[in-house]
Amino acid sequence: xxxxxxxxxxxxxxxxxxxxxxxxxxxxxxxxxxxxxxxxxxxxxxxxxxxxxxxxxxxxxxxxxxxxxxxxxxxxxxxxxxxxxxxxxxxxxxxxxxxxxxxxxxxxxxxxxxxxxxxxxxxxxxxxxxxxxxxxxxxxxxxxxxxxxxxxxxxxxxxxxxxxxxxxxxxxxxxxxxxxxxxxxxxxxxxxxxxxxxxxxxxxxxxxxxxxxxxxxxxxxxxxxxxxxxxxxxxxxxxxxxxxxxxxxxxxxxxxxxxxxxxxxxxxxxxxxxxxxxxxxxxxxxx
Amino acid sequence: xxxxxxxxxxxxxxxxxxxxxxxxxxxxxxxxxxxxxxxxxxxxxxxxxxxxxxxxxxxxxxxxxxxxxxxxxxxxxxxxxxxxxxxxxxxxxxxxxxxxxxxxxxxxxxxxxxxxxxxxxxxxxxxxxxxxxxxxxxxxxxxxxxxxxxxxxxxxxxxxxxxxxxxxxxxxxxxxxxxxxxxxxxxxxxxxxxxxxxxxxxxxxxxxxxxxxxxxxxxxxxxxxxxxxxxxxxxxxxxxxxxxxxxxxxxxxxxxxxxxxxxxxxxxxxxxxxxxxxxxxxxxxxxxxxxxxxxxxxxxxxxxxxxxxxxxxxxxxxxxxxxxxxxxx
Numbered sequence: 160x161x162x163x164x165x166x167x168x169x170x171x172x173x174x175x176x177x178x179x180x181x182x183x184x185x186x187x188x189x190x191x192x193x194x195x196x197x198x199x200x201x202x203x204x205x206x207x208x209x210x211x212x213x214x215x216x217x218x219x220x221x222x223x224x225x226x227x228x229x230x231x232x233x234x235x236x237x238x239x240x241x242x243x244x245x246x247x248x249x250x251x252x253x254x255x256x257x258x259x260x261x262x263x264x265x266x267x268x269x270x271x272x273x274x275x276x277x278x279x280x281x282x283x284x285x286x287x288x289x290x291x292x293x294x295x296x297x298x299x300x301x302x303x304x305x306x307x308x309x310x311x312x313x314x315x316x317x318x319x320x321x322x323x324x325x326x327x328x329x330x331x332x333x334x335x336x337x338x339x340x341x342x343x344x345x346x347x348x349x350x351x352x353x354x355x356x357x358x359x360x361x362x363x364x365x366x367x368x369x370x371x372x373x374x375x376x377x378x379x380x381x382x383x384x385x386x387x388x389x390x391x392x393x394x395x396x397x398x399x400x401x402x403x404x405x406x407x408x409x410x411x412x413x414x415x416x417x418x419x420x421x422x423x424x425x426x427x428x429x430x431x432x433x434x435x436x437x438x439x440x441x442x443x444x445x446x
Numbered sequence: 447x448x449x450x451x452x453x454x455x456x457x458x459x460x461x462x463x464x465x466x467x468x469x470x471x472x473x474x475x476x477x478x479x480x481x482x483x484x485x486x487x488x489x490x491x492x493x494x495x496x497x498x499x500x501x502x503x504x505x506x507x508x509x510x511x512x513x514x515x516x517x518x519x520x521x522x523x524x525x526x527x528x529x530x531x532x533x534x535x536x537x538x539x540x541x542x543x544x545x546x547x548x549x550x551x552x553x554x555x556x557x558x559x560x561x562x563x564x565x566x567x568x569x570x571x572x573x574x575x576x577x578x579x580x581x582x583x584x585x586x587x588x589x590x591x592x593x594x595x596x597x598x599x600x601x602x603x604x605x606x607x608x609x610x611x612x613x614x615x616x617x618x619x620x621x622x623x624x625x626x627x628x629x630x631x632x633x634x635x636x637x638x639x640x641x642x643x644x645x646x647x648x649x650x651x652x653x654x655x656x657x658x659x660x661x662x663x664x665x666x667x668x669x670x671x672x673x674x675x676x677x678x679x680x681x682x683x684x685x686x687x688x689x690x691x692x693x694x695x696x697x698x699x700x701x702x703x704x705x706x707x708x709x710x711x712x713x714x715x716x717x718x719x720x721x722x723x724x725x726x727x728x729x730x731x732x733x734x735x736x737x738x739x740x741x742x743x744x745x746x747x748x749x750x751x752x753x754x755x756x757x758x759x760x761x762x763x764x765x766x767x768x769x770x771x772x773x774x775x
Contacts, residue, residue: 162551174540177540278534278535279537281531282537285500285535286524286552287522287525287553
């Protein structure tokens with residue numbers, strides 16, 4: 160079983176490695192998110208006093224320095240109250256690490272739809288390899304890819320001004336949380352991939368799942384500034400808890416109970432994995 | 447020496463909704479023979495092979511492959527069989543060698559041994575020159591041979607080939623036939639499906655003729671052909687009037703004369719014996735064409751089912767895969 164998983168993972172990685180240009184394309188995405196999104200929505204600058212100072216009426220001009228001081232304090236307070244930090248870029252980076260792993264985990268499922276159509280999945284089914292090893296190898300392979308990109312993303316973020324406050328243990332725990340989230344969703348998407356015959360349907364389902372989950376979570380903006388109903392929805396979203404654990408470990412911020420967050424994340428991940436494994440094996444044994 | 451049974455099929459059935467694709471078929475394949483399932487597209491050949499190779503679960507019935515049940519001992523069956531499916535299954539992003547190596551490893555071979563086996567299978571299928579190229583650059587014939595290499599790398603006792611030469615040119619087809627004969631020579635039991643009459647005739651020890659999910663006849667090609675009893679002589683004449691008069695004239699001496707699509711068909715035990723008399727009878731007619739058809743499997747099929755082996759090509763997998771390849775890169 161372990162040998163088969165290793166062999167099948169080797170196949171995944173060799174195919175991935177062989178795709179020319181895949182690195183560049185994969186690097187552009189996180190760069191664009193962090194560089195454009197993270198830097199363009201610069202809240203510190205938006206609320207900066209110099210922006211307001213220009214519009215002061217002439218009779219108040221002499222007091223400009225005082226007003227600026229007050230404004231500065233006010234904006235800092237507002238930012239801290241909203242994000243827990245004045246550093247939105249760091250806030251976004253931690254969220255990005257979570258959301259990127261989440262999006263990448265869909266690729267395992269998309270792969271399966273193509274491999275079924277191209278016949279290579281049938282070829283694997285002809286061998287005596289345990290059916291579960293086929294399912295498992297996709298998880299391992301996709302997980303390795305995800306952590307490769309996460310590392311690249313982290314390096315880019317550090318270069319762009321990400322300032323984490325993290326211990327080695329915290330760093331590892333953040334990785335574990337992201338891995339748990341990814342395993343759950345890779346399994347789920349595998350299950351969907353095995354049961355869907357057409358890549359267009361697959362992509363539609365992905366968009367249906369991915370975008371709402373991203374927006375109904377604190378990965379880009381804090382929950383506090385969302386309407387109440389959306390905050391309720393976010394409570395059922397594993398991204399919420401993953402982001403919270405990562406921010407707790409890397410920035411010292413959190414909004415939900417830390418232990419609770421772990422328990423819920425582990426629970427959701429386990430449920431998704433079981434559903435995914437069941438749906439995949441059902442098809443693998445007999446389609 | 448009585449032939450040993452390699453595959454024992456008992457009442458095998460597959461139902462897709464209301465369609466009965468394979469309807470309670472039973473037959474035996476002997477060890478070391480080449481056994482063909484001959485029939486038109488949609489006869490149930492591929493479904494039968496898919497069930498025997500554990501890719502699909504039978505709705506009813508069972509089969510023993512070298513003693514292992516395809517319903518209960520599926521993993522054991524997978525260990526001893528090799529399958530060359532109709533669709534191409536090699537991963538076109540990997541090299542030919544990597545594809546074969548993957549198969550060796552998934553059959554439990556490790557390290558150097560797996561590599562040696564992969565090399566040997568590549569050599570057997572004469573693909574050494576292309577071994578380190580990615581499969582997306584292979585020609586149709588090379589892909590077929592790679593599929594066979596992937597299926598025999600673990601020395602299977604039984605090899606299933608589903609339409610192994612569909613869409614190939616004559617030269618590649620002959621090449622595949624040679625390779626199948628070589629498999630037989632090393633003692634492998636070969637089951638192949640085909641809708642090419644010559645392919646079944648040329649390669650097989652025994653043929654099962656399938657139509658609409660049933661086996662309508664089973665025997666060696668010679669046995670099956672002898673069922674037709676003799677030759678057929680097709681005659682084309684100058685006018686419909688002549689056809690009618692010739693029919694009357696010939697019927698005096700020959701029992702089995704009929705008119706099919708404006709031609710006369712005379713069934714005779716031996717065309718050589720019948721010819722002098724026939725020519726004498728036809729001396730006063732305007733014979734445009736005279737054709738002698740020796741018995742062949744196509745005629746057998748026609749006789750048994752009343753319709754021909756339609757020679758339409760199936761879905762063009764190569765083209766599809768090329769398209770997909772272009773989409774991904």
